[in-house]
Amino acid sequence: MKNDQAFIQLQQQLPSAEIITDPILLITYENDASLDYGQPDGVVIPRSAADVAKIVDWANEFDMPIVARGAGTGLSGGAVAHGGGIILNFALMRQMLDYDAEGRSVVVEPGMVNQQLGMIIDPDGLVFPPDPSSGRVSTIGGNIAENAGGPHCFKYGVTTNYVMGLQMVAANGRILQLGGQAFDYPEYDFVGLLTGSEGTLGVITAASLRLLRQSPGVKTLTAVFETLAQAGTAVSAIIAAGLTPASMEMMDQQIIQIVEDYVRAGLPTDAGAMLILDVDGYEDSLTIQMQEIVSILKLHEAGGLHVAETEREREQLWYARKSAAGAMSRLAPAFYLVDGVVPRSKLSAALTQINQICEQNNLHVGHVFHAGDGNLHPLILIDDPKDKELIERVVATGGEVMKLCVSMGGSITGEHGVGLEKKAYMPLMFSPNELCAMREVKELFDPYYRLNPGKIFPKNPTTNEQPVVPAPTNDPVPTFFAPESTEELASALVALGNRSQVPSVGIYGGKLGVGEKRPFDITLSLQNLRGIKSYAPDDMYVTVGAGTPLVELQAELAKDQLWVPLASPWPEATIGGIVSTNFNAPLRMRYGAIRDLVLMVEVVLGNGRVMQAGRPVVKNAAGYDLRKLFIGAYGTLGVITEITLKLLPKPRKRTTLMVPYNQLSQGVKWAMLLSQNNLIASSIVLCSQCRTPGNAYSNILLYTVEGIEEDVNAEINAACDELKNAGAVQIMQTDSPRGTYLWTEWLHQASAESGVLRAAVPPQAMPQLINNLGLAQHPTNYLIDIVHGFLYMKGIEQLKTLHKTTQSLSGYAMIAASPPNSLANQWEHTPDSLALMHGLKSRWDPTGLLNPKQFLV
CATH class of the missing domain: 3.40.462 (Vanillyl-alcohol Oxidase; Chain A, domain 3)
Known part of the structure; x- marks a missing residue:
């Protein structure tokens, strides 16, 4: 057989690699932790990035799909070889390649287990914050592929907030370094793009990670409520008060009972809902934080308020929370775990409606979820996994939950990814232009759809998914152009791109910091695209026009004791200019970089297509994280017209x-x-x-x-x-x-x-x-x-x-x-990804309209 010959040739090329083709042994790799199955043709266990590169070359020669797999703990079918091909198992690539405790950084191979990394850095008082429930066995590579979160991401963020650089093997077999151990390399943020891309854009072979100091103290509180709705309202009240617990986790009565039977942690089995909440910091602050939170909880009908008295009690509570999925086997032979996100202020309403949906479909559901970030995890019980009608009803119910999340302004997935499970629902969340942009990224990185094929995207693009390009304006575009709307800008860019001699368009963002004095045929000003478009203090976000001056926004937010932790050396700097240049102030060390604060952008690409990237929620793992590509791109891919930013309470x-x-x-x-x-x-x-x-x-x-x-x-x-x-x-x-x-x-x-x-x-x-x-x-x-x-x-x-x-x-x-009137070339850095940068530029700005010579492309 062709595959037999192919694997013989691969073994000759890689004598040190382990290759599995025995059908019995391959059964282990047929599924992950989801309901999806698919048999691979083989499993290859490489030892190095060089091995991976040879494997990719071999796969290209034999037209073999490649599925990179971590520990198989994924819940969306992302690591299932449903169309055959090979699975890459990184069990032999789990080394720490570099570690600097003083610099709080580490470089690891993708097979490093999350918990193993934690054990290595713990003696130095450091922590890698993402802590998914599967962290005892899940790998760093898998965490990056899914942009994993966990209970503490409410305060500390998800995996993408801590990945600084990636070594990857591209679909053509070339080894590339994206980013690295320094900050803010002048290149498109392909590190942010690959994080959460589910192995569809490249094979990760090493990751540079940022670490944090462990908090000196932590206290854990439990509170009980009669109903989930009451608990959801209490969570929103804590956030609205400007408090930032390290985590806020919720379980309903059914899950409490199941987990208690499983781990015997002393959980309140008569409660309608239980909240587990962590506060951390210096010991002197813990009691003060707890007192404030307890006061709020009492106002919202919480009872059974208890602070864990020992570290053992704390660990037992968290072990119980993270054992919820495993404990479900006591009640039913299988379950379907739905992963969706809603804005936090809509948590209570979402829980009520999900219960109604499950009741209407005659299904039993339990709830365990990350309440602090609105990440819901309904667990729908499956009494008979062989009952085809039941499985179809369960999956359809999951689809209704996803529709609900999207209708509330949320996401179809917060941390489990799209994989096979949710790809049919992508059009619910993304417009034709957004899906088209994602496909263009996929085809740039993997033109033959070799890497993890059949994931993320709907099976066949429909006519409704074709990109929408506005009609060109008939009005002349002046040399100083200040559009009044996104639509006016889009029509103008189409008209300019259609000219026989395409003009250069320079984007003025108040003060870009570099190159703003270069001569352009047309100067584009966003001065009329300014002001607050949407303000949600309960959900801690604000949407503004890109032409809004930072000082103007901060003044408005200060009225509610809120702010966006951004700063600029130039008083006239706009939000769009700051984001486009990725010009980070030192305060990022406390509050995160610009890429961590931008939740969503509206963009007009150079070809005139309008799209949104991101959602106004803390967690969103649906599709490719395209918003990161516009942060630090200096306006060379598209014009940002609106930006949604994460808000924080002003420091006391x-x-x-x-x-x-x-x-x-x-x-x-x-x-x-x-x-x-x-x-x-x-x-x-x-x-x-x-x-x-x-x-x-x-x-x-x-x-x-x-x-x-x-x-x-x-x-x-x-x-x-x-x-x-x-x-x-x-x-x-x-x-x-x-x-x-x-x-x-x-x-x-x-x-x-x-x-x-x-x-x-x-x-x-x-x-x-x-x-x-x-x-x-x-x-x-x-x-x-x-x-x-x-x-x-x-x-x-x-x-x-x-x-x-x-x-x-x-x-x-x-x-x-740049000094005034300088035309100096500001770039010397040549990234490994330069060809990919040019490729993306040619797809989204094919005529080279936007900010020519402002960046590396």
């Missing part, structure tokens, strides 16, 4: 330590010390020749901490002790200025005078970069964002030299801000 307290230093090496040593131990700091910056109120020192370190008063006080006191022990003599404590303020003022001044270069290296390499540049021996005007490995320097003349130096340290250099 901010305190800054100002520490003068004589030698740069001394300042860096102190800053690195602080960066290793910070928990809630929002900036750690070093600056020479800085202008701050009351500062008479030429060299100064600023360390800013934000959060609950008790946490701030504890961290500041600990930092003072560390600095004194390290030899710091003068430590000044103040409420102002913040480190981010210093960053904005320094960059604003420097960019106006001579422009600014930014050197970026993995944070742990900053001392080496400073040494290689000789900054200690040859003082210059600089600002260092130590946590993110950014060195800013005045002047742009040394770009090539600086880039060469950073490149040797796995970093890059770029012009962060």
Whole structure:
């Protein structure tokens, strides 16, 4: 047989790889944890990225589908070879390739088990926050493929928030490095795109991950309610009060009883619903946080309020929560776990309607879910898995639940992915233009649909899924064009693209920071696309026009004690300009990067097609995460017209330590010390020749901490002790200025005078970069964002030299801000993904209209 010959040839090419073709042994790989089945032709267990590349080349030669598989714990059929082909099992690729505890980073192979990683980094007081229920066996590669979350993602986010770089084998067999251990590489965010892509775009062979410090203290509270509806309302009230528990998990009465019979954790089996809630932070703050939450819960009819008294009791409660799926086998031989998301304020209504749907379909359902982020997990019992009519009814009921979630502004999946299970429902959530854009991405990365084929996309595109392109405008497009609407902009771009001589269109975003002075045939201003379009403080998001100035938005949000944790050196900067350039301030260390704060964007592609990417919910694992492609793309793929941003309560307290230093090496040593131990700091910056109120020192370190008063006080006191022990003599404590303020003022001044270069290296390499540049021996005007490995320097003349130096340290250099009227080329970095970048540009902006020469493409 052809396949027999193919596998013989593969074994000859890879004598060290394990290959399984025995039909009996292949039964193990027929399914994952979902209801879907499919028999592979074989299983290959590679030992290295080079092995994977050879396997992909071989698969291309023999037209063999490739399905990458982690531990098989997926719940959507994503790792099922339903069309045959080979499964890649990464059991022999589970090594830690690099680990830097001081820099809080790690590089691992895809077969590394989530829990195993946690055990390795735990002695250093570090944690990898994503903690799916399957974390005891699920792999990092699988977590990345599905963008896994877990109970603590309400506060700490999902997998994509912690993946900085990926090594992958492309569909053509080439090994590519996307991103890396430094921050904000100037390239399209293909790392964000691949995360959650379910193995359909490339085979991940290594991942660079960001780690956090473990919280010094944590307390767990349980509360009981008579009904799920009451519990859902209480959760919304906690969030609306501006509180951020580490997790909020919910179980209904049926699940409580099942789990209690399974683990004997002392759960309240007579309760209609139970809430498990974690608060974390410094020990001094835990009681205060709990008191506030208890007060809110009492107002919403909670009873049985109990705080776990020992760590063993805490662990037992969480073990019970994570055992819910396994415990279901006591009640029925099988179950169907639905994964959907609704805005948190609609949680109570969604639960009520789901129960009604299941009752109408004569099905028994239990609820266990992530209440903090609106991620629902109805478990529908299956009494007889061989009953075809029952299975069809169960699956149809799941479809009704997905329709409900979408109708409420949510998603068909929050963390389990689309896979085989939900692909038919993709048109419910995505427009024809959005589905078309995803297919174009798929065909760019995998033109022959070799990688995990048949997943995510509906089986056959219908006429209703064809892209919609607006008619070109008949009105002349002026050289300064300020459209009043998205529709007007789209029609104008179509008209411009149809011209025999296509003009260049430069997008003005208030202040882009680089290249904004380049001459264009047409200047596009978004000044008329501004203001708040939708505001949902209960769900903690706001949608604004891209032309909205940041200062204008912050002023409106401040009325409700809310804010978007963004900052810009330029007062006139717009939200669209900040997002398009991915210009991150130091405060990202506390609140996340721009890519973590943008929930959704509306975009007009260069070809005139209008699409949305993302949803206004915290978790969304449906389809490709296209929104990330526009963050940091400098407007070269499309024009962002609206942006939905995550909101946060304003910090209750901010305190800054100002520490003068004589030698740069001394300042860096102190800053690195602080960066290793910070928990809630929002900036750690070093600056020479800085202008701050009351500062008479030429060299100064600023360390800013934000959060609950008790946490701030504890961290500041600990930092003072560390600095004194390290030899710091003068430590000044103040409420102002913040480190981010210093960053904005320094960059604003420097960019106006001579422009600014930014050197970026993995944070742990900053001392080496400073040494290689000789900054200690040859003082210059600089600002260092130590946590993110950014060195800013005045002047742009040394770009090539600086880039060469950073490149040797796995970093890059770029012009962060051009001086007035400069036409200098700001890019030296050449990413592995450059060909893919050009390919995407040619698909979405085929005539090259948008921002030519503004970026690498």
